[in-house]
Amino acid sequence: MEKDRVLLRTEGIFKQFNGVTVLDDVNLEIKYGEVHALMGENGAGKSTIIKIITGVYAKDGGDVFVDGEVVAINNRQDARARGISVIYQELSLVPALTVTENIFLGQEIEHRGLLSKKKMRESVRALIGKYAFEIDPDAVVDSLSMAQRQMVEILKALSMDAKLIIMDEPTSSLSAAESEKLFDTIDGLREKGAGILYVSHRLEEVYRLSDRLTVMRDGRIVAVLDRSEINAKTVTTLMIGREPRESRARSGRDLFKDNYLEVKHLSYGKLLKDVSFTAYGGEILGIGGLVGSGRTELVRCIYGAAKQDGGEILFNGRPVSKRIAKNIRMGFGLVPEDRRVEGFIPVQSIEKNIAIASHDRLSRLGIVNARKETRWAEDAIQNYDIRPKNRHMPVANLSGGNQQKVVLGRWLSRDPKLLLLDEPTVGVDVGVKADLYDFMRKLAQSGAIIIMVSSDLFELTHISDRILVMHGGRFFEEFTHDNASQTSVLLAASGEHTEEGRAL
Amino acid sequence: MNSKITRFIGGQWGQRALILLLIFIVMAVFERKFFTPGNVSSIFLAISVYGIMACGMLFVVLLGGLDLSVGSMAGLSAVIISFFAKNDNFGTGGVLTGLLAALAAAVVVGWLHGVLVTQINMPSFVVTLATKYILYGFMPMITSGAFIYITGEGLMYQVGNAKVLGVPMPIVIFLVVAVICGLILSRTTFGRRLYAIGGNPTASALVGIHVFRDTKIAYIISCVTAALGGMVLCSMNMIAGQTTGNGYEGNVLLAMIVGGINLAGGEGGVPGAVFGALLAGIITNLMTLLGVSADFQKFVQGMIILAAITLNVYTGRRSAGLSAPKRRRGKAAEESAKQG
Numbered sequence: 001m002e003k004d005r006v007l008l009r010t011e012g013i014f015k016q017f018n019g020v021t022v023l024d025d026v027n028l029e030i031k032y033g034e035v036h037a038l039m040g041e042n043g044a045g046k047s048t049i050i051k052i053i054t055g056v057y058a059k060d061g062g063d064v065f066v067d068g069e070v071v072a073i074n075n076r077q078d079a080r081a082r083g084i085s086v087i088y089q090e091l092s093l094v095p096a097l098t099v100t101e102n103i104f105l106g107q108e109i110e111h112r113g114l115l116s117k118k119k120m121r122e123s124v125r126a127l128i129g130k131y132a133f134e135i136d137p138d139a140v141v142d143s144l145s146m147a148q149r150q151m152v153e154i155l156k157a158l159s160m161d162a163k164l165i166i167m168d169e170p171t172s173s174l175s176a177a178e179s180e181k182l183f184d185t186i187d188g189l190r191e192k193g194a195g196i197l198y199v200s201h202r203l204e205e206v207y208r209l210s211d212r213l214t215v216m217r218d219g220r221i222v223a224v225l226d227r228s229e230i231n232a233k234t235v236t237t238l239m240i241g242r243e244p245r246e247s248r249a250r251s252g253r254d255l256f257k258d259n260y261l262e263v264k265h266l267s268y269g270k271l272l273k274d275v276s277f278t279a280y281g282g283e284i285l286g287i288g289g290l291v292g293s294g295r296t297e298l299v300r301c302i303y304g305a306a307k308q309d310g311g312e313i314l315f316n317g318r319p320v321s322k323r324i325a326k327n328i329r330m331g332f333g334l335v336p337e338d339r340r341v342e343g344f345i346p347v348q349s350i351e352k353n354i355a356i357a358s359h360d361r362l363s364r365l366g367i368v369n370a371r372k373e374t375r376w377a378e379d380a381i382q383n384y385d386i387r388p389k390n391r392h393m394p395v396a397n398l399s400g401g402n403q404q405k406v407v408l409g410r411w412l413s414r415d416p417k418l419l420l421l422d423e424p425t426v427g428v429d430v431g432v433k434a435d436l437y438d439f440m441r442k443l444a445q446s447g448a449i450i451i452m453v454s455s456d457l458f459e460l461t462h463i464s465d466r467i468l469v470m471h472g473g474r475f476f477e478e479f480t481h482d483n484a485s486q487t488s489v490l491l492a493a494s495g496e497h498t499e500e501g502r503a504l
Numbered sequence: 505m506n507s508k509i510t511r512f513i514g515g516q517w518g519q520r521a522l523i524l525l526l527i528f529i530v531m532a533v534f535e536r537k538f539f540t541p542g543n544v545s546s547i548f549l550a551i552s553v554y555g556i557m558a559c560g561m562l563f564v565v566l567l568g569g570l571d572l573s574v575g576s577m578a579g580l581s582a583v584i585i586s587f588f589a590k591n592d593n594f595g596t597g598g599v600l601t602g603l604l605a606a607l608a609a610a611v612v613v614g615w616l617h618g619v620l621v622t623q624i625n626m627p628s629f630v631v632t633l634a635t636k637y638i639l640y641g642f643m644p645m646i647t648s649g650a651f652i653y654i655t656g657e658g659l660m661y662q663v664g665n666a667k668v669l670g671v672p673m674p675i676v677i678f679l680v681v682a683v684i685c686g687l688i689l690s691r692t693t694f695g696r697r698l699y700a701i702g703g704n705p706t707a708s709a710l711v712g713i714h715v716f717r718d719t720k721i722a723y724i725i726s727c728v729t730a731a732l733g734g735m736v737l738c739s740m741n742m743i744a745g746q747t748t749g750n751g752y753e754g755n756v757l758l759a760m761i762v763g764g765i766n767l768a769g770g771e772g773g774v775p776g777a778v779f780g781a782l783l784a785g786i787i788t789n790l791m792t793l794l795g796v797s798a799d800f801q802k803f804v805q806g807m808i809i810l811a812a813i814t815l816n817v818y819t820g821r822r823s824a825g826l827s828a829p830k831r832r833r834g835k836a837a838e839e840s841a842k843q844g
Contacts, residue, residue: 343707
């Protein structure tokens with residue numbers, strides 16, 4: 001593997017889903033012995049191009065070259081045969097097996113029908129030696145740290161003679177020390193001439209690692225930067241593009257000072273360290289930050305779904321309960337991050353899904369008043385325009401947007417005093433999005449506190465009255481609605497101070 | 505109106521009615537004895553015990569669990585009641601004391617199941633299979649290995665043999681249990697919560713449901729109805745011993761499955777369980793009338809269970825999108841998230 005020779009090149013890659021162009025004329029180039037970073041906002045097309053290179057998706061146009069030759073990659077096996085391997089975020093190891101067994105899973109070396117354990121172990125030893133990994137080939141994967149498991153994944157790729165290793169957000173489940181170990185591993189791989197395509201949201205990692213950076217936006221490559229050209233300002237501007245400044249002006253909001261939530265010195269595991277803020281009724285407080293920055297854990301602690309290690313949460317001056325049921329009766333509501341897993345009960349009807357959180361109002365002595373329950377659901381379906389307008393329809397059969405309306409409607413129909421929203425519009429179509437924003441706005445105007453965690457920068461900067469951006473387990477900067485721009489919020493989330501924000 | 509009829513015929517209840525009708529036609533043609541009053545009443549007597557037990561086990565199945573201990577729980581209950589009754593010469597006081605003791609035992613066993621399934625996160629079929637063996641091992645300590653014969657015509661005899669307006673007492677008890685369980689599931693907040701937990705425990709916890717507490721209650725209900733079933737069973741047979749209730753969990757499971765209760769949880773109801781018990785009872789009775797040996801009956805039961813499950817999967821009542829991911833965010837996941 002000689003360095004600086006082009007390992008993989010794509011030319012004019014084009015891809016559509018249901019008539020919508022998701023990749024347009026993508027020309028990506030990765031060389032031997034380079035760490036090539038790939039950045040872009042959610043939906044920019046990073047995952048799609050990776051899936052085309054690795055044979056998960058078929059391309060609708062363009063060519064892929066490996067070592068200068070056009071290759072057809074129709075499935076994962078083709079990709080592997082060409083030396084392309086992906087390390088996925090969700091690791092694919094079998095926890096009960098050893099490192100060696102995992103590496104040779106499905107490609108075991110056999111001798112007369114029996115496993116040749118010795119040979120396999122030796123070849124793993126040789127690989128470990130070559131890349132100077134700190135790992136025991138006989139260790140059971142279950143006993144390894146997340147960083148070590150990633151090493152096993154990398155070894156697995158190397159054992160299949162991978163020359164291009166693609167890593168998609170590899171540090172999302174690693175601690176800082178573990179990440180550092182992974183970076184050393186990556187340095188070692190580069191040294192040995194392997195090409196690495198490194199997808200990350202984290203600017204500091206990209207600085208630390210990459211030789212070159214490709215930035216994608218709206219399915220196109222907008223820039224390829226050399227190491228010397230990489231800086232936060234340039235990268236975030238490239239990722240976001242030009243910002244629409246119109247339609248952002250708005251008058252000041254009236255705050256309801258008698259309805260407030262105080263969080264004081266909250267800490268939770270390694271994710272939250274000393275988080276403090278106060279939110280008032282009448283405002284939509286946006287919480288920005290990178291995925292995995294502790295935003296979800298923050299709202300879960302407030303709601304009572306997670307127990308903080310330290311600090312206080314006060315609602316109108318009184319400590320918040322650790323029991324969700326009690327908090328709901330006080331007027332709390334949570335629209336969780338992953339609505340499929342946490343938000344609704346798929347087999348159950350719209351009616352049951354909406355009423356499930358309001359049995360305190362729809363029953364007496366444990367007996368449900370079915371007529372009240374029906375009316376409650378019918379009202380919600382009407383008020384929040386849930387479609388189809390059939391309360392018996394199982395929620396699994398609804399569109400993503402209407403599912404979210406069910407989850408939101410469950411709380412809105414209770415007139416909550418504090419509504420926590422975690423990525424409320426992911427997978428929701430544009431029309432429904434506007435409805436959801438409208439409901440949030442109206443609820444805030446009625447005096448409720450709304451705390452919205454979002455990775456959608458447009459949503460964060462346009463819907464929130466105030467934005468707190470998390471970085472490193474703390475609130476890093478605060479923006480008002482008027483001075484928040486997508487670029488500055490993204491910069492703050494990456495740990496760069498901005499002119500617009502107020503440092504905290 | 506027309507569409508209502510087609511929906512009924514195409515729907516679950518239409519299919520059930522069709523199955524029963526088919527069986528009745530087959531019976532009318534092949535086996536005259538089936539429709540004699542004596543036989544009909546014996547079918548109902550037989551299914552009353554399964555039915556009582558099925559109504560309770562339904563609570564556990566709705567959570568996506570199984571209770572394989574119900575047969576042994578019925579046996580234990582029969583033995584405990586008879587033991588106390590015998591010491592009192594089968595007087596009312598002794599029977600009632602025995603019943604209280606049996607119910608207390610059922611609550612303890614059910615609660616234990618609930619704790620192991622929730623707090624320790626053990627699979628329910630393993631837990632309840634283990635207690636099944638434990639209970640069978642425990643029974644000889646009460647009976648000293650012998651059968652207890654129930655004598656006299658006291659309360660114990662009445663439970664199994666009396667008639668209310670011409671309806672045998674076991675059937676009355678079955679109907680009462682079915683109605684109570686049906687009302688709990690369809691009318692109470694507890695019932696609503698059970699369906700929610702069975703459909704998606706994670707989402708249920710996030711709307712303030714005490715998933716662990718409600719799960720424990722469901723397991724207790726399953727054991728309590730099993731204990732009631734055991735009482736009815738031994739008072740019908742006038743005998744209690746180690747073999748009482750042996751293997752009944754299989755029949756109850758059969759009732760669940762042919763009754764269309766989704767073993768993955770979240771779907772089904774008492775009408776389904778009752779229908780299942782009825783169908784299971786009829787099939788067993790049919791085989792007996794046709795002179796099928798007891799061993800071969802087991803074979804048929806097993807085949808029916810497999811066929812019913814296959815049919816269930818094949819017709820895809822739960823399409824891919826409908827199956828909720830279960831217990832993904834347990835305590836362990838919470839902890840690992842904390843480690844960040």
